[in-house]
Amino acid sequence: MEKIVEVTELVKHYKSVIAVNGISFDVYKGEIFSLVGPNGAGKTTTVEILECLRMPTSGSAYVLGFDVKKEESKIKKRIGVMPQDFNTFERLTVKENVELIAKIYGVKPDIKAVLEELGIWEARDRKFEALSGGMKRRVGVSMALVSDPELLFLDEPTTGLDPQARRETWEVINRLKKMGKTIFLTSHYMEEVEYLSDRAAVIVQGDIIALETVNALISQYGGGVKVNVANGDKKVEGLFTELAETVISNERGVTGTFQTRQQASKALASVYRLSDEYTVDIVEPSMDDVFAQLVGGRVDERGELV
């Protein structure tokens, strides 16, 4: 697989603070790669080094084969960027903003096609400041796309959006992948990472503590599939004690955790053999569980570790 980004032992210090502590990873062509972690973990610092907006303290980083320390103009021509808290000229219209970026890149794209792709052609003559949060992000993505880059950096593209706008942005990102773009995403929303990414790196306090495909992360750190029997009784508890890894019995019923889905399915069938009166739910492990397992906490809506 072709490496689009190659990062080796990357370190970034801000005076006495260590923001990035010697991380290494690669990003492959055509994938959605996510850097996931709470606020202050070093996500944006890493992205901004790759975008040539910051100088690394040490280590190396190559983007599309070019050195971020020496070949920034070559990199900048070939990447598309939507920075964190994306903003642009507020009193220019959507179209004017996109055209400005096109002029800077010296390209003459089919702006109508770009805006239609993102569903904002109808809003082309509206001022940026008058748009909703979700629309603004779509403008940001269209500005990143206008130069037809091979690699897109989307730094927390859905932070602060309502669930509806977040879902819409996800669809946009999925379409970009289908167009063959490589996407480097940062996020503190586990659901987002799980839904979008091919591979994800969990970064905490400047260190990458896990890097796998999302499925591998979940099966490795997700803690197994849970089967919950809301009206479970002693019989169910007994059954789970035999079959499951762990059993918890509380006011929500009896919950057994199984290593694989097959084991969970078998347990489910056994529960129904006892009686078809039981109310059974299967809870798949998620990136939330991965994160809880790895970091020992969860990330709230604003990205803070709790």
Add this chain to the structure above:
Amino acid sequence: MKRVYAIFTALLKSWLRSKIGIFFSFLFPVMLLIIFSTIFGGAGDTRYTLFVQNFDVENGEPTGLSQGFVDALEATDIFAIQYLDTDVDVSTYVKENPSFNFSYRILVIPKGFEEHAVNKSLSVRMDVTLDTLLLFQEQYAQYMDEADLQQIIEGQTILQQMKTTLPTDLSELVLLTDRGDTAAPAMTSVIYGVVNAFSNTLIGTEDVVAITGEPLEQKELRVVDYYLPGFIAAFIMTNGIIGANTTISEYRRDGQVKRLAATPLPKSSWVLGNILQQAVLAFILTGIMIILGWIIFGVRAFPDIYAILLIFVGAVAFCSVGMVLGGVIKDVEAASGAGNAIAFPMMFLSGAFWPIEMMPEYLQTVAKFLPLHYFHEGLRQLMIFDNPEKSVTAFVILGVFAVVFIAVAFKVTRWKEL
């Protein structure tokens, strides 16, 4: 260059669409113009204010002659006459009514001005008659008979006796002026000229001195014109150091800078685009101000091509300073504070609004280190005195200033965090 132009037009469009921004961008200079023109310009009246206290009154009315004299002064069109009542104590009045746009000059007409003047005139006429009789006597005595000669001598004696009953002292006018009033001697001589013409009229001979108004070959300027170059210079300076500076730090705070830094846009295009946009803005606003000044105050000192060029060089120079401040100071509030801290002292110390000679000597030295000083001096030479050769210093200093600060702005504008 295409990229500079792209940034320039984006910034200009952005500014043109900010209704509040436009409102305040216009309000500030227009307010300044109105304030300064009203305070210093006396609404376009270029006459000297002269206070007259006339003690020569009869039945509560000024005597015909004293009023005639004041009217004659006013007719010169040099003085704007204001009257003080006779019961006013002059020194108390001046203390209680301090003035900052003129120096007090008070002409006191004494009691008996008319009577003295008439008597004096009579006495002078008698002298003339006596002299005539004497001449007659000396040259034509031999052709006259004794009786006629005797009558002439009797007439002379009667005239001489009558003359002794008339007062011989002059009617004395008093002009009170401030000791530091440099215009006072000139005004005294104008009043003296009027007195002269007035006495001659009274005596009835032809005027020895005539006071007539003759226009001297010169620009017709008003007081407000004198302040206009200082005002333009000060406005362009504040626009650059405060305006450009705050704009640039807001763009950085709000993320537009980061967005552009991630594109292939060179840093220099961003800096130049901003300087150009701010300079053009200052330039347009200056034009509008001059037009408003013309409509409201009848300003006549229109900039010529050199003045326009100097205004543009100045705008670029001060906008570069703004770019440097906005580049060095990260916080928007701190940047605007620093802009104020530099712009306002410079505005007042440079002598933009008053002659530099009014300031203590050490402050005059300070002024000579301020670019604004050369800016408004150069503009004044061009707009008021038509001395393009004397504006060379201003062009050189502001030009060098612009180049140096553009270079520093390139240096300090962060496109990449270290």
